[in-house]
Amino acid sequence: MNLKELLHKESFTREEIISLLKLQKGEEIRELINRADEVRREYCGEEVHLRGIIEFSNYCTEDCLYCGLRAGNLKLQRYRMSPEEIIETAKQISNLGIFTIVLQSGEDSYYDKDLIAYIIYSIKQYSDVAITLSIGEREFDEYRIWKLAGADRYLLKHETANPKLYSIYHNKQKLEDRIKHLEFLKSLGYQIGSGNIVGLPMQTEEDIADDILLCSKLDLDMAAFGPFIPAPNTPYRRRKAGNVMLTLKTMAVARIVLKNVHIPATTALATIDEAGRIKGLTSGANVIMPDFTPMKYRQYYEIYPNRNTIKDDPSAVKALLTMQLESIGRKISSGKGDSLKLIFGNDKISHYPY
Numbered sequence: 500m501n502l503k504e505l506l507h508k509e510s511f512t513r514e515e516i517i518s519l520l521k522l523q524k525g526e527e528i529r530e531l532i533n534r535a536d537e538v539r540r541e542y543c544g545e546e547v548h549l550r551g552i553i554e555f556s557n558y559c560t561e562d563c564l565y566c567g568l569r570a571g572n573l574k575l576q577r578y579r580m581s582p583e584e585i586i587e588t589a590k591q592i593s594n595l596g597i598f599t600i601v602l603q604s605g606e607d608s609y610y611d612k613d614l615i616a617y618i619i620y621s622i623k624q625y626s627d628v629a630i631t632l633s634i635g636e637r638e639f640d641e642y643r644i645w646k647l648a649g650a651d652r653y654l655l656k657h658e659t660a661n662p663k664l665y666s667i668y669h670n671k672q673k674l675e676d677r678i679k680h681l682e683f684l685k686s687l688g689y690q691i692g693s694g695n696i697v698g699l700p701m702q703t704e705e706d707i708a709d710d711i712l713l714c715s716k717l718d719l720d721m722a723a724f725g726p727f728i729p730a731p732n733t734p735y736r737r738r739k740a741g742n743v744m745l746t747l748k749t750m751a752v753a754r755i756v757l758k759n760v761h762i763p764a765t766t767a768l769a770t771i772d773e774a775g776r777i778k779g780l781t782s783g784a785n786v787i788m789p790d791f792t793p794m795k796y797r798q799y800y801e802i803y804p805n806r807n808t809i810k811d812d813p814s815a816v817k818a819l820l821t822m823q824l825e826s827i828g829r830k831i832s833s834g835k836g837d838s839l840k841l842i843f844g845n846d847k848i849s850h851y852p853y
């Protein structure tokens with residue numbers, strides 16, 4: 500089978516995915532990326548969904564070897580936003596016409612079941628937005644209450660689908676638990692997001708293929724693939740950063756294999772490559788997650804250094820992104836950007852009856 504035929508297949512074996520990830524010739528990589536762009540257009544259209552992130556706490560009880568927020572990083576100044584600050588920031592985001600709020604933090608049980616429920620419920624009182632939680636692994640009954648309080652989506656990256664590597668990176672925690680959490684969240688009716696980090700120490704292209712296959716098995720609504728960036732004061736501070744091209748190839752292969760999922764152009768990609776956001780959006784991505792954490796806290800949410808967030812006044816963020824998107828013929832979506840599976844089933848966008 501030649502490359503063109505391979506790229507147009509409906510379903511893919513593990514070996515085929517690995518061979519696509521291993522493409523090296525510039526011309527072949529271009530063909531892969533063009534095909535991913537085509538599949539993205541077919542399933543997602545030209546609209547780019549914005550998800551406004553609020554990183555409300557950098558306290559964390561975990562000790563992930565790659566993450567700057569790890570409990571063992573005693574040099575990081577820690578902060579917590581008050582519920583009122585979080586609710587107010589969410590209001591500002593929705594006033595800008597951004598209708599997904601992502602609440603992200605380290606694993607911080609200070610925000611207990613009731614406090615998170617209160618924050619979700621209050622945001623929903625003021626604004627017609629979708630709420631995504633990205634606060635790590637919590638108790639199953641907490642997920643249930645938060646769904647009742649109004650949460651719509653949950654983002655919990657599996658980070659790596661290789662169980663051995665998973666337990667090394669995460670202090671003996673188990674991949675199978677992470678997967679159980681994602682499956683339970685899905686059974687509660689959450690739209691679920693997961694994904695990996697590309698270029699973690701010891702990771703191979705075979706592992707990345709398994710990441711994409713796991714995303715497929717979990718039937719995700721969003722799949723995120725961002726490059727590893729070494730963070731100071733972590734065991735992996737001197738390791739090599741993930742490679743931009745491998746990240747783009749991963750996103751492109753994921754788009755071709757997974758088809759009707761949301762895929763973000765990550766902040767990590769924009770951090771290791773100035774043009775990363777645009778490169779991501781033309782390699783299969785259809786989502787951007789701009790950071791709206793108040794400036795006085797943002798510098799301390801240091802999962803990795805020099806995060807390339809848009810530092811302009813929040814009101815300018817949308818105008819700037821609109822301009823960047825226009826340059827590649829894309830536009831900002833005016834909707835909430837719900838799961839493509841919810842709206843279109845397994846159909847392509849062109850089959851949607853307008």
Ligand code: SAH
Binds near residue numbers: 635695803
């Ligand atoms: N505590 C939450 C949120 C973690 S931070 C949770 O466990 O889900 C959000 C994401 O940042 C992580 O899921 C991880 O994929 C990414 N991340 C952390 N450290 C990173 C690093 N050094 N380089 C690239 N991405 C990193």
